[in-house]
Amino acid sequence: MSRRDIAFIISTLIAAAALAVVPTITTKESVINLLVLVYIYVMMASSWNIIGGIAGQVNLGHAAFFGLGSLVSRILWTKGWPLSISLILGALVPVAFALLIGAPSFKLRGVYFAIGTLAMAQILFITTRNLFPMISSLPTEALSTYSLAPRYYMALGMTLLTVLVVFWLSRSRWGLGMVAVREETSAAESLGVSALQHKLLALCLSALFAGLAGGVFAYYSAGYYLFFPFFPTWTFDAVMATYIGGTGTVIGPIIGAVFYVLVKEILALRFVELHPFIFGTLFILVVLFLPGGMIQIWSRLRRLLVRKSTLAPSAAKEEQVPETNMVHDRPAVE
Amino acid sequence: MPLLKVEGLSKSFGGLQAVSGVSFQVAEGEILGLIGPNGSGKTTVLNLITGFLQPNAGAIWFCDENVVNLPRHQICRRGIARTFQLTKPFLNITALENVLVGRMYGRQPAPSRKAAEEESLALLERVGLGDKAHSLVKDLSLMQRKKVELARALAAKPKLLLLDEIMAGLNPAEVDDAMHLIREIRSWNITLIVVEHIVKAILGLCDRVVVLNMGEKIAEGAPQEIVHDPHVIEVYLGKVYA
Known part of the structure; x- marks a missing residue:
């Protein structure tokens, strides 16, 4: 592990520890609720990033994994199964589903995977809306003992897990193979990388953590329509947060999700129905002018500074800008 | 034979x-x-x-x-590697990471990432790109990209x-x-x-x-x-x- 890697892990753990203290210093439920929403979005963006950003396969059906995860977890848990088993199954069912759709659709090239996943998610959305049109509410005795704190810690813990796994992946041999597949599939194969295996693993990991996010949502929510997590907006929010932050990187989706949720909350308060339009515009601007996302601002600034310092005669020492493993300036959608 | x-x-x-x-x-x-x-x-x-x-x-x-x-990746693992007439480098990662792909997959993958990086760096130096190891390949010239491809193919130990x-x-x-x-x-x-x-x-x-x-x-x-x-x-x- 490089020094930068260790620094990332330590700062992540420090951030998590700091966030863990929040419920002890504030009693404002709105703050806790907002943070839980941020965590769910970080999980959604980070998990979308595995297949969409690192492996470069545009998945427009992420809501299906989130929805399946929440559906399975919620039904099992409200039927009296232990919470842990409900959550684990809620994460595994989307993985099975990912294998089912991934194996045939990765035989297709180009835009078909994107269209296929979008269609699949819409089919699931309509099916669950027909099968489960009712609101799932917690039983009254559970509602009376409902407490935010365990939900908060559950969401924080799962988010930490997601981020650390994505970080590990990005530094692993598998992650390198996924990036190679994204960059130039046939060249990757000519070097011994199985494109199909890498795409499938990326999709399964992506589904796993989206399913887990669904489980967190199911555990957190007091009552909701069971088909609500299947809404396509869950997909597009995850995609937009990832792109705004910086696709293909570990930190990008985290920054993007935090930014996205906060701005969305502010905009939703002020403009109510107008905020999807504003985000759509922002998304287009980012893809056009900042394809590396918000973290690209940072690397551009650094390059500028280094160039200045090497131009200045006094600063003779040459400093190379280290490039992060996954940063790429090209959008995955072409 | x-x-x-x-x-x-x-x-x-x-x-x-x-x-x-x-x-x-x-x-x-x-x-x-x-x-x-x-x-x-x-x-x-x-x-x-x-x-x-x-x-x-x-x-x-x-x-x-x-x-x-x-399948292509199986042919590579049997021991056949190639370069491309129209180069197909991994543009948005560094030259070293390009070569690493060959070294960590290929016929005899390196046992560890550290070993793989050392060997990949040595290969890049041999083709004359040692100083560009940490540059993104999209910033390299066509000739340099060809060298990356050669080093990458060699890294697969064909x-x-x-x-x-x-x-x-x-x-x-x-x-x-x-x-x-x-x-x-x-x-x-x-x-x-x-x-x-x-x-x-x-x-x-x-x-x-x-x-x-x-x-x-x-x-x-x-x-x-x-x-x-x-x-x-x-x-x-x-x-x-x-």
Whole structure:
């Protein structure tokens, strides 16, 4: 592990520890609720990033994994199964589903995977809306003992897990193979990388953590329509947060999700129905002018500074800008 | 026993017969030149050997195994690596990471990332790109990208390496360097098939040459014999000179 890697892990753990203290210093439920929403979005963006950003396969059906995860977890848990088993199954069912759709659709090239996943998610959305049109509410005795704190810690813990796994992946041999597949599939194969295996693993990991996010949502929510997590907006929010932050990187989706949720909350308060339009515009601007996302601002600034310092005669020492493993300036959608 | 034995290889694209009934062998340790006018089917033959295309007929025996219909990554893991005439580098990662892909997959993947990085760096230095190891490949020139591709293919530890016009666009001094490098690669127990248009390189490097024209093999032999073969001269320069 490089020094930068260790620094990332330590700062992540420090951030998590700091966030863990929040419920002890504030009693404002709105703050806790907002943070839980941020965590769910970080999980959604980070998990979308595995297949969409690192492996470069545009998945427009992420809501299906989130929805399946929440559906399975919620039904099992409200039927009296232990919470842990409900959550684990809620994460595994989307993985099975990912294998089912991934194996045939990765035989297709180009835009078909994107269209296929979008269609699949819409089919699931309509099916669950027909099968489960009712609101799932917690039983009254559970509602009376409902407490935010365990939900908060559950969401924080799962988010930490997601981020650390994505970080590990990005530094692993598998992650390198996924990036190679994204960059130039046939060249990757000519070097011994199985494109199909890498795409499938990326999709399964992506589904796993989206399913887990669904489980967190199911555990957190007091009552909701069971088909609500299947809404396509869950997909597009995850995609937009990832792109705004910086696709293909570990930190990008985290920054993007935090930014996205906060701005969305502010905009939703002020403009109510107008905020999807504003985000759509922002998304287009980012893809056009900042394809590396918000973290690209940072690397551009650094390059500028280094160039200045090497131009200045006094600063003779040459400093190379280290490039992060996954940063790429090209959008995955072409 | 030949390392590679191609038997009756044919490939057509629609009505175009790109390769028809081509057979040849490559012995271990040999450098085989594959030449022919543009469109004669050289790159198609390389694509067939590496699984980028499936032949309509014929067999490709590598180490006594028919590799036709094997997936590309399996062919690489058996020990065949290649470069591309139109380069296909991983643009948005560094040169070192490009080579790492070969070193961490390929025929004999490195046991650890640290070992892989050291070996990849050594390979980049050998092809003359040591100082560019941490540059993104999209910031490199075409020649530098070709070097990345060569280092990447070598990192996969092939038994047989296919080079597709790796010297195109080089100046005479660079051609000499490249020839020196290819001889050195051979000394690492790597057999080579070289597709090239530069006559000096073909004459100076190859033990044997296979000449293709319109998808058919029209001559095979030592380079000196080949350049005096009337049929080959006719194909390149027209009947008047033959």
